Amino acid sequence: xxxxxxxxxxxxxxxxxxxxxxxxxxxxxxxxxxxxxxxxxxxxxxxxxxxxxxxxxxxxxxxxxxxxxxxxxxxxxxxxxxxxxxxxxxxxxxxxxxxxxxxxxxxxxxxxxxxxxxxxxxxxxxxxxxxxxxxxxxxxxxxxxxxxxxxxxxxxxxxxxxxxxxxxxxxxxxxxxxxxxxxxxxxxxxxxxxxxxxxxxxxxxxxxxxxxxxxxxxxxxxxxxxxxxxxxxxxxxxxxxxxxxxxxxxxxxxxxxxxxxxxxxxxxx
Numbered sequence: 001x002x003x004x005x006x007x008x009x010x011x012x013x014x015x016x017x018x019x020x021x022x023x024x025x026x027x028x029x030x031x032x033x034x035x036x037x038x039x040x041x042x043x044x045x046x047x048x049x050x051x052x053x054x055x056x057x058x059x060x061x062x063x064x065x066x067x068x069x070x071x072x073x074x075x076x077x078x079x080x081x082x083x084x085x086x087x088x089x090x091x092x093x094x095x096x097x098x099x100x101x102x103x104x105x106x107x108x109x110x111x112x113x114x115x116x117x118x119x120x121x122x123x124x125x126x127x128x129x130x131x132x133x134x135x136x137x138x139x140x141x142x143x144x145x146x147x148x149x150x151x152x153x154x155x156x157x158x159x160x161x162x163x164x165x166x167x168x169x170x171x172x173x174x175x176x177x178x179x180x181x182x183x184x185x186x187x188x189x190x191x192x193x194x195x196x197x198x199x200x201x202x203x204x205x206x207x208x209x210x211x212x213x214x215x216x217x218x219x220x221x222x223x224x225x226x227x228x229x230x231x232x233x234x235x236x237x238x239x240x241x242x243x244x245x246x247x248x249x250x251x252x253x254x255x256x257x258x259x260x261x262x263x264x265x266x267x268x269x
Contacts, residue, residue: 025143029136036129043125047118054111057104064101068094 071094078086 026140029139033129033133033136036125036132040122040125040129043118043122047115047122050111050115050118054108054115057108057111061101061104061108064097064104067097068101071097 071090075087075090075094078084078090
């Protein structure tokens with residue numbers, strides 16, 4: 001029993017959760033309002049039935065009143081005609097009709113009181129239904145506004161399922177675009193280096209490929225020579241400045257060869 005009770009409790013809890021998720025308060029309010037209208041309609045039909053019964057009793061009472069008057073006249077006429085026996089019979093019937101009339105009057109009063117009670121109940125129920133209708137519409141409007149606000153906020157914050165799907169789709173499109181761009185660049189580089197060839201283009205030319213490589217090598221050699229020349233041009237001013245200092249010192253002091261040529265008698269001795 002303990003296990004079955006737990007299973008039953010779990011089942012009811014999960015069923016209640018699912019029903020609560022599926023429940024729409026607006027639909028529940030409309031259903032309650034419809035139920036109250038049906039109840040009000042039943043009360044009104046009850047009032048109508050009681051009023052019909054009261055009216056039927058009233059008609060019977062009127063008929064009995066007429067019968068009582070007729071029997072009273074017959075009794076008087078019979079007594080005037082010297083027929084006391086007929087007058088007695090008429091008065092006897094009149095007494096029976098009056099007894100029925102008394103019962104109908106009691107029934108009529110009861111039906112009239114019941115009709116008044118049902119009419120008052122119908123009026124109170126009508127007022128409650130009208131008040132519930134106003135409250136129902138107010139709650140529905142408030143719920144609809146809150147639901148719309150929630151959806152708008154979810155859209156703006158990007159937490160709604162629709163916006164999440166859109167964001168994921170955009171992210172996937174961007175990733176695929178970057179992947180395709182990288183693949184295209186890699187293929188272009190491979191084709192430029194000769195690692196891949198165009199299947200629809202002309203067959204590869206080995207001589208042209210060798211010339212292209214030589215041209216690329218020549219460009220690299222020319223760039224290397226240019227850089228060496230730039231470096232050599234930066235050191236040349238220092239060498240020129242050093243040679244200029246040596247020339248100045250040689251101008252201030254005559255060389256030994258010229259001095260020896262000017263000595264007298266150096267050649268004659």
